[in-house]
Structures are given as structure tokens and as C-alpha cells.
Amino acid sequence: xPPTDYERMTADSLAAAYWDAVMRQRNKVTAxxxxxxxxxxxxxxxxxxxxxxxxxxxESSKSGSLDVWFMIGDAYQSGTGTKRNREQALRWFRKAxxxxxxxxxxxxxxxxxxxxxxxxxxESVRWFQKAAGCGYAGGMVSLGFAYRDGHGIAQDYEQAVHxxxxxxxxxxxxxxxxxxxxxxRHLSSHAEALSWLLRAAEHGHKDSFFELAxxxxxxxxxxxxxxxxxxxxxxxxxxxxxxxxxAMMALAIHYRDGDGTPRDLKAAAEWLRQSLQLTREKSKExxxxxxxxxxxxxxxxxx
Numbered sequence: 001x002p003p004t005d006y007e008r009m010t011a012d013s014l015a016a017a018y019w020d021a022v023m024r025q026r027n028k029v030t031a032x033x034x035x036x037x038x039x040x041x042x043x044x045x046x047x048x049x050x051x052x053x054x055x056x057x058x059e060s061s062k063s064g065s066l067d068v069w070f071m072i073g074d075a076y077q078s079g080t081g082t083k084r085n086r087e088q089a090l091r092w093f094r095k096a097x098x099x100x101x102x103x104x105x106x107x108x109x110x111x112x113x114x115x116x117x118x119x120x121x122x123e124s125v126r127w128f129q130k131a132a133g134c135g136y137a138g139g140m141v142s143l144g145f146a147y148r149d150g151h152g153i154a155q156d157y158e159q160a161v162h163x164x165x166x167x168x169x170x171x172x173x174x175x176x177x178x179x180x181x182x183x184x185r186h187l188s189s190h191a192e193a194l195s196w197l198l199r200a201a202e203h204g205h206k207d208s209f210f211e212l213a214x215x216x217x218x219x220x221x222x223x224x225x226x227x228x229x230x231x232x233x234x235x236x237x238x239x240x241x242x243x244x245x246x247a248m249m250a251l252a253i254h255y256r257d258g259d260g261t262p263r264d265l266k267a268a269a270e271w272l273r274q275s276l277q278l279t280r281e282k283s284k285e286x287x288x289x290x291x292x293x294x295x296x297x298x299x300x301x302x303x
Contacts, residue, residue: 011060015067018053021046022080050081069096070104077111086111097127105131106138113142113151121152132163137170144175148182157186176200177208184211190221209236210243217250226260245285248275252292269296 054075060068073092076085090111096104109127112120125146131139144163147156161182167175177200184193194215200208213232216225233254236247248271254260255268272293279286 011057011063011065011068014053014056014060015065015071018050018057018071018075018081021050021053022074022078047081050075052081054081066096066099066101066104069093069099070101070107073104073107077107097130100134102131102134102136102139105134106136106142109139109142113146121146123152125152132166135170137167137172137175140164140167140170141172141175141178144178148178148186157182161187173200173203174205176203177205177211180208180211184215188221190215190218190223194223206240209239210247213247213250226254228260230254230260245275245278245289248272248278249285249289249292252289256292256296265296269293272296 054072057068057072057075061072069092073089073096075081076092077089078084090108093104093108093111097108105127109124109131112124112127114120125143128139128143128146132143133139140163144160144167145151146153147163148160149155161179164175164179164182168179176196180193180196180200183189183196187193194212197208197212197215201212209232213229213236215221215223216232217229218224230251233247233251236243237251240247252268252271252275255264255271257263272289275289276286276293279289
């Protein structure tokens with residue numbers, strides 16, 4: 001879009017145009033495999049376009065539009081259309097947050113919660129609490145993470161779950177996964193964790209697939225079910241990329257031991273071979289898979 005077109009836009013329209021361009025670019029980059037990434041020139045063209053937009057956003061900042069202030073903060077924080085500048089990002093997020101912009105409250109809180117700035121963690125929690133008090137799901141979820149990690153507030157897993165569940169009620173379905181993880185890993189509430197993780201899976205949140213598999217795979221818990229574990233490991237192998245090697249390794253163990261599935265050493269060996277193709281030769285996962293495969297192929301009767 002030519003600069004003159006931006007100049008004719010209202011402040012709120014400029015903010016909408018900026019955010020639309022940012023999200024389209026982010027989705028585009030996410031959808032392209034690394035080996036097929038676009039030429040650097042395309043990124044340069046995007047930055048030139050965004051630079052014109054940011055210039056217009058800055059010129060429109062006196063309009064009083066909270067969305068404009070938020071977008072300027074985003075530009076400085078991400079380096080989109082301008083150089084990254086933490087102080088400027090904080091300034092614009094704070095300006096919008098103090099005026100009641102809930103998204104800015106959360107972005108300001110997240111910036112203040114940066115690992116390198118522990119001295120501002122308590123302030124970050126106050127902004128999360130304010131956003132949550134306004135009924136904004138993002139504030140509730142961020143508050144849940146603050147309680148989970150003990151950043152800026154006393155660590156409290158039950159409060160973390162409380163806020164994640166409130167986030168779900170406010171429309172953030174990914175918080176089903178967050179609640180399930182805390183319940184399973186920190187509170188040993190396996191049945192309740194299972195309920196939330198199943199709901200997360202129904203909503204298509206793929207990280208929940210591996211969580212379900214490992215939850216079903218825990219001996220001594222009321223939800224232990226090897227057959228269900230095998231089912232979900234297969235879902236992980238089919239539907240995800242990042243957890244496939246671990247799922248394959250787990251499937252190899254289940255087939256080797258006849259746990260939740262009939263014992264089948266050939267199938268176990270095949271899962272291990274596939275895992276080896278996906279892991280780095282010097283990685284811990286690769287070495288473990290190679291060792292197990294050698295044991296199965298060299299002395300199957302001892303497995």
C-alpha cells in the first residue's frame with residue numbers, strides 16, 4: 001500500500017492495518033518449512049511496508065487511540081517496522097494500559113516479567129491482576145503462569161489451576177492444557193488432569209496428545225491405561241512433529257514388552273528405526289534408540 005494511502009487512513013484503521021499485516025506475515029512464516037523459507041528480499045519488502053505504517057502510527061499517536069499506542073508498543077518490542085527498543089515498548093504499552101487497554105496491560109506485564117528483569121516481576125503481576133479483573137482471558141492465563149512459576153508472587157499451584165480454569169471460561173481453550181499439566185505434574189490430581197487434557201485434545205491442541213499418552217502411561221495412578229497410552233502415542237506420531245521421536249521410543253517399549261498391545265519385536269524394531277531417522281546421532285534419544293534396537297536384533301530372546 002503506497003504511503004499516501006496510509007496517510008488518508010484514520011488512527012484506528014492504521015492500527016488495524018498494522019496488526020493485520022503482522023499476523024499475515026507471522027502466519028506465512030509459520031506455514032513455510034525452514035528449508036523453503038522465502039528470499040531475504042521479501043522480508044526486506046515487508047519491513048519497508050511496515051516502516052511506512054509505523055511512521056503513520058507515530059504521527060497518529062496524538063489521536064488518543066489506545067489501539068494505536070498498543071501497536072506502536074508492539075512495533076518497538078518486536079522490531080517490526082522500526083528498531084527494537086525495550087524502553088519505548090514499555091512506554092507505549094504503559095501509556096495504553098494506564099488508559100484501560102487490557103491487551104496492553106498483559107503485554108506490559110509480560111515485558112516486565114522478562115527473566116533478566118526480576119526487579120519488575122511484582123509489578124508485572126499487578127498488571128496481570130488488573131487485566132484479569134477486567135475479565136480479560138489473557139490476564140487470567142498470565143496470572144496462572146505467575147502463580148505456577150512463582151514469578152512476582154508466591155508459588156501456588158492451586159491458584160495457578162484456578163486462574164487457568166477461569167481463562168478457559170473466558171474463552172482461552174489452550175488453558176485446558178495448562179490446567180491439565182499443573183494438575184498432573186504438581187498436584188497429582190490425575191483424574192482431573194485427564195478430564196482437562198481430553199478437552200484440550202478435543203479442541204485440537206496438539207501438545208495435549210503427548211500429555212495424554214504420558215499420563216495414561218504412569219503406573220500406580222488411577223488413570224493408568226497402557227492401551228490408551230499406545231493409542232495416544234500413535235496420535236502423537238501421526239499428528240505432530242516435535243514429539244514424534246519420543247512417541248516412537250515409547251511405542252517401541254510397549255511393543256517390546258507387550259504392554260497395552262500384543263508383544264511384537266519386529267514392530268518395536270521398526271519404531272526404533274523410525275526414531276533414529278528423526279534424531280541427531282549424538283543426541284541422548286538417538287543413543288537410547290540405537291542401544292535398544294541392537295539389543296532386540298542381537299538377542300531378541302532376552303528382551
